Every structure is written in structure tokens, then in C-alpha cells.
Amino acid sequence: MALENLFGLVKDRWNGITGNNPPAEKPKNEPAPAEIPAAPGFKCPRCLTVTPTDVFAAGMKVCPNCNYHSRISADERIEMFTDKGSFTEFDVTMKSLNPIDFPGYEEKQRELAERLKMNDGMVTGLCTLRGEKIVLGVMDSRFMMASMGSVAGEKITRAFEYATREGLPVIMFTASGGARMQEGIISLMQMAKTSAAAKRHSDAGLLFISIMTDPTTGGVEASFASLGDIIIAEPKVLIGFAGRRVIEGTIKQRLPDDFQSAEFQLAHGFIDMICERRFLRRTVAHLIKLHK
Amino acid sequence: MSEKIKNSAWEKLKIIREKNRPTVKDYLPLLFDDFFELHGDRLYGDDAAIIGGVGLFDGVPVTVISQVKGRNLAENKAGNFAMPHPEGYRKALRLARQAEKFHRPVICFIDTPGAFCGIEAEKRGQGEAIARNLFEFITLKTPVISVVLGEGGSGGALALGICDRLGVLENSIYSVISPRGAASILWKDAGKEKDAAEVLKITATDMLNFGIAEKIIPEPPGGAHTDTKRTANAITDFLSESINLLKQADIDNLLEKRYLKFRNLGVYAE
Numbered sequence: 001m002a003l004e005n006l007f008g009l010v011k012d013r014w015n016g017i018t019g020n021n022p023p024a025e026k027p028k029n030e031p032a033p034a035e036i037p038a039a040p041g042f043k044c045p046r047c048l049t050v051t052p053t054d055v056f057a058a059g060m061k062v063c064p065n066c067n068y069h070s071r072i073s074a075d076e077r078i079e080m081f082t083d084k085g086s087f088t089e090f091d092v093t094m095k096s097l098n099p100i101d102f103p104g105y106e107e108k109q110r111e112l113a114e115r116l117k118m119n120d121g122m123v124t125g126l127c128t129l130r131g132e133k134i135v136l137g138v139m140d141s142r143f144m145m146a147s148m149g150s151v152a153g154e155k156i157t158r159a160f161e162y163a164t165r166e167g168l169p170v171i172m173f174t175a176s177g178g179a180r181m182q183e184g185i186i187s188l189m190q191m192a193k194t195s196a197a198a199k200r201h202s203d204a205g206l207l208f209i210s211i212m213t214d215p216t217t218g219g220v221e222a223s224f225a226s227l228g229d230i231i232i233a234e235p236k237v238l239i240g241f242a243g244r245r246v247i248e249g250t251i252k253q254r255l256p257d258d259f260q261s262a263e264f265q266l267a268h269g270f271i272d273m274i275c276e277r278r279f280l281r282r283t284v285a286h287l288i289k290l291h292k
Numbered sequence: 293m294s295e296k297i298k299n300s301a302w303e304k305l306k307i308i309r310e311k312n313r314p315t316v317k318d319y320l321p322l323l324f325d326d327f328f329e330l331h332g333d334r335l336y337g338d339d340a341a342i343i344g345g346v347g348l349f350d351g352v353p354v355t356v357i358s359q360v361k362g363r364n365l366a367e368n369k370a371g372n373f374a375m376p377h378p379e380g381y382r383k384a385l386r387l388a389r390q391a392e393k394f395h396r397p398v399i400c401f402i403d404t405p406g407a408f409c410g411i412e413a414e415k416r417g418q419g420e421a422i423a424r425n426l427f428e429f430i431t432l433k434t435p436v437i438s439v440v441l442g443e444g445g446s447g448g449a450l451a452l453g454i455c456d457r458l459g460v461l462e463n464s465i466y467s468v469i470s471p472r473g474a475a476s477i478l479w480k481d482a483g484k485e486k487d488a489a490e491v492l493k494i495t496a497t498d499m500l501n502f503g504i505a506e507k508i509i510p511e512p513p514g515g516a517h518t519d520t521k522r523t524a525n526a527i528t529d530f531l532s533e534s535i536n537l538l539k540q541a542d543i544d545n546l547l548e549k550r551y552l553k554f555r556n557l558g559v560y561a562e
């Protein structure tokens with residue numbers, strides 16, 4: 001099946017993934033101002049269609065034109081996915097230190113914490129889904145691309161350990177640029193730590209569902225995110241180990257547009273299914289029932 | 293040259309990039325008797341970037357798994373500059389499971405710039421292959437000892453680094469990102485590699501301080517390439533000491549300690 005031009009602008013999206021900077025807005029891909037309706041709204045980074053804010057929100061922040069499942073905050077995800085008011089967050093006050101004295105890291109953290117009202121891009125907690133108790137983890141890419149440092153690593157590990165003790169399923173929504181370079185080798189070790197905790201949960205015979213959202217890459221894709229008993233992805237999200245630019249730099253040619261899409265991963269056998277956001281609650285609840 | 297500069301990450305990088313730096317192929321005959329190479333992951337292919345097999349260490353059978361740097365361009369091309377594909381990691385896991393079955397210790401040598409970044413590697417699940425090794429090695433019911441021979445590059449190195457004891461050669465480095473990659477992200481200038489190398493804390497001493505490595509394996513003055521035999525002797529000492537220490541532990545105890553070694557790595561406030 002010929003895939004449509006899913007990742008026409010993927011390079012621009014990747015710019016935000018490897019580093020700690022928000023995705024670069026590249027003027028060359030911006031349509032001339034005259035083509036854009038002046039009304040406020042969500043401009044799809046892929047098809048460039050502008051959707052009025054209320055329509056976009058009512059549609060669970062999916063582009064109505066091309067079905068791009070946009071990045072959403074952890075709060076929005078929790079609101080959409082869990083039973084209303086059921087979520088209790090774990091480790092709310094946990095925050096990063098600066099293990100390798102990385103220049104500017106503390107300031108960056110402080111600035112983001114203030115602006116986003118959160119201490120890290122990883123949020124974990126206990127909640128119910130259609131009445132079933134689950135341990136939930138959600139990554140918020142607004143916070144340093146939800147790169148995995150000590151805080152994310154510890155929160156994920158504790159979430160798995162808690163679920164192992166209590167005999168509960170774990171559901172993780174992943175979205176990350178990978179390991180957090182600013183914590184040096186300590187961030188690399190979080191891959192080992194989270195995978196180890198996932199193993200203990202698995203060995204206890206418990207269910208782990210990994211839900212890959214835009215983008216799931218690098219050290220997160222190469223650790224717990226790929227270790228779900230069942231792996232689900234939202235449509236058209238980016239999933240992969242190596243950065244697109246890195247590969248293009250090596251092979252000196254342009255990659256196919258659908259490279260590293262959810263659809264690409266399904267075709268190559270690395271995920272179980274692609275599920276639209278609006279069906280996630282019922283799909284995951286059903287899967288949990290099948291494992292009781 | 294002052295002592296401080298000599299010990300800088302940049303100086304160490306220069307030493308490990310020395311073209312005569314010994315590779316696993318130099319060490320194998322000095323460390324093991326009767327090494328017998330085993331091939332393939334039984335799923336797709338045989339990755340020459342990772343060599344594996346069985347040999348005798350001090351008369352005892354051990355499984356050896358290693359990334360293979362080349363000693364010349366032809367060898368490097370054959371081994372893809374020690375950057376494994378998924379089938380390399382899957383071969384490593386297959387051999388580790390075999391070692392578990394036959395109650396042999398596993399000895400992993402890490403020497404890679406990182407897992408290969410390419411179309412085929414992505415199609416065959418590079419991320420999944422690395423993740424799977426992290427997931428399985430943590431409960432492998434036999435002692436696992438890893439040694440960083442030179443370059444420990446990112447997740448591609450960690451996939452052979454889930455172990456009970458990690459030894460790092462004195463001039464080796466272990467890093468989440470190459471100094472070059474960090475420089476291009478940090479300062480948009482890959483040329484500032486030297487500064488990035490210092491910032492990232494990648495030396496053997498750093499690994500010991502963070503609790504990631506158990507031991508620094510000494511190299512001769514000037515680096516391993518000045519005396520391969522002497523370096524091999526130092527590696528032998530580390531392996532002997534480690535095997536003696538680990539073979540006494542009962543398996544549940546060993547696995548609990550291995551879990552905690554990684555579980556406790558992290559620096560945060562509450």
C-alpha cells in the first residue's frame with residue numbers, strides 16, 4: 001500500500017527531538033501569510049490546515065484534515081484517557097539535580113517548571129480506566145522533549161515497582177526525544193533501570209501496555225517503550241531509534257516520507273496496532289479485561 | 293604536558309582513537325584458550341560488528357561477546373566500524389542465553405561508537421533489539437562481566453553493559469552521546485568536540501565516581517597500544533577477580549544485586 005506523504009515536514013519536527021529546543025519554525029515551509037486564515041486556531045504541522053481552536057479541542061486535538069494526532073500535554077492526556085477525577089499523581093515534588101554540572105541545566109529546568117507548572121516531562125500516578133485500577137505514566141514533550149533523565153527514570157521505575165507490589169497493569173504513554181544529554185551517562189543508565197523494573201513487573205505475570213505517541217525515539221524507544229506486552233501507537237506518529245537527520249547524513253540521500261511512522265513500525269512487526277485517540281479508552285479497557 | 297591535561301577526556305579520546313589501539317581480536321588469544329567463534333542470531337543474519345563464542349578462561353569455559361573494531365580499513369568495513377545492527381544484539385542475547393543454559397559466565401567487551409543508524413537497522417528494530425537486551429540480561433541467571441575496551445557509545449554500548457561488574461580500561465570513555473554530537477546540539481558546532489568531551493564526564497574516573505564501574509583497569513603509560521600484552525594481563529586480573537567474586541554468590545543474591553546496581557543510579561531531589 002502506498003503511504004501518503006505523512007512526513008513531508010518531518011525534518012522540521014526532528015529538529016526539536018534531538019536537542020532541548022522547541023521545534024524550529026522554518027520560514028521556508030510556512031505558507032505565505034495571505035494563504036492562512038487570520039482566525040486563531042491550530043495549524044497542523046503536516047498539512048498546514050488551520051483548524052479553529054474549539055473544533056480542534058472537540059476533536060481531541062486531531063487534525064480533521066489529515067488525521068495527524070498532535071502532541072498533547074500530560075494533563076490533557078490524563079483528562080482524555082482516565083476516569084474523571086480518578087488520577088492521583090505519584091512523586092509530585094521530585095525534580096532534577098545537575099549530576100554532571102551541565103551548563104545552564106538548572107536555569108532551563110527552573111524556567112520550564114515555572115512556565116509549565118510541572119517539574120519534569122514524566123508524570124506517573126494511579127487512576128481508574130472504566131473502573132479498572134491502573135498505574136499510568138504519561139510523557140509531556142513540552143518539557144525538554146520529555147527526554148529521560150534521573151527524574152523520569154526514577155518515576156517510571158517506581159511506577160513499575162508499585163504496580164508489581166499491588167498486582168496492577170501499567171499503561172505508559174510515551175513521547176520523548178530519548179535520553180537527556182544534560183545528565184550525561186546517568187541518563188543512559190535510566191534505560192537500564194526502567195527496563196529492569198519493567199522486567200520485574202513482567203516476571204510477576206502482570207500486563208504492560210505501551211502506547212507510543214508523537215514522537216517516541218532514541219533511548220526511550222530503545223528501552224521500556226519497546227517492552228510492552230502490547231504496543232499501541234497513535235496514527236502517523238514518529239517512532240524510531242536513530243534521528244532522521246543522522247541517517248540521512250550517513251546515507252547522503254532523502255529518506256522515504258513514511259520512514260519511522262507508526263504505519264512503518266506496524267508493517268515491520270514492531271507494534272501490535274494503531275489506534276485512534278478517540279478509541280483508546282475502550283481499546284485499552286478491553287485489553288485489560290482480556291488479561292484479568 | 294601537565295597532569296591535568298593528560299587526564300582530560302580529550303587526551304583520552306586521542307589515545308583511544310590511536311590507530312594501533314588494540315581491539316578484541318588482539319586480546320582474544322591473550323585472554324582465552326581454545327576460543328571457538330559462534331555465528332548468527334537465528335533470525336536474520338550474522339553481524340560482524342559483534343563477535344561471540346566460547347573459550348576457556350583460566351581453564352573454565354566462558355561465553356565471550358564483543359564489539360569488533362577493525363585494525364585497518366578492510367576490517368573496519370567488514371565490521372561496520374563496530375556499529376552493530378539489530379542482528380548483532382540478537383546474536384549477543386542468543387549466546388548469553390546459551391551461557392545461562394550451560395552455567396558459563398558471560399564476558400562482554402564494549403567497544404563501539406554506538407548502534408548503527410541506518411534504514412535497514414530501523415527496519416529490523418534497532419530500538420527493540422537494544423531494549424530486549426536490557427530487559428533480558430538483567431535477569432540472566434549466570435554471572436555477567438563487562439569491560440569497556442575503548443569507546444562506550446550510548447545505547448549501543450549499554451546493550452552489552454547490563455552486568456554484575458563493569459571494568460573500564462583507564463583511557464576508555466562511556467557516554468550517552470558522542471562529544472561531537474553533543475557539540476553540534478549544544479553549540480551548533482561539531483568542532484567544539486573537545487569542550488563537549490570535558491562537559492559530558494565520560495572518563496573511567498567519572499564512571500567509578502558515579503558507581504557505574506566497579507574498577508578501572510590500568511593501561512601502560514601512553515596507552516594500551518604501547519604494550520598490548522601488559523594491558524591484557526591487567527584485563528585478566530580484573531576478570532579473575534570478578535569471576536572469583538561472583539561464582540560464590542547464589543543466583544538470587546546475584547540478580548538482586550544486579551537489579552539494585554542499576555536501579556539506584558539517578559540523581560534527583562524530592
Ligand SMILES: [Zn+2]
Nearest residue numbers: 044047063066
Ligand atoms: Zn493535518
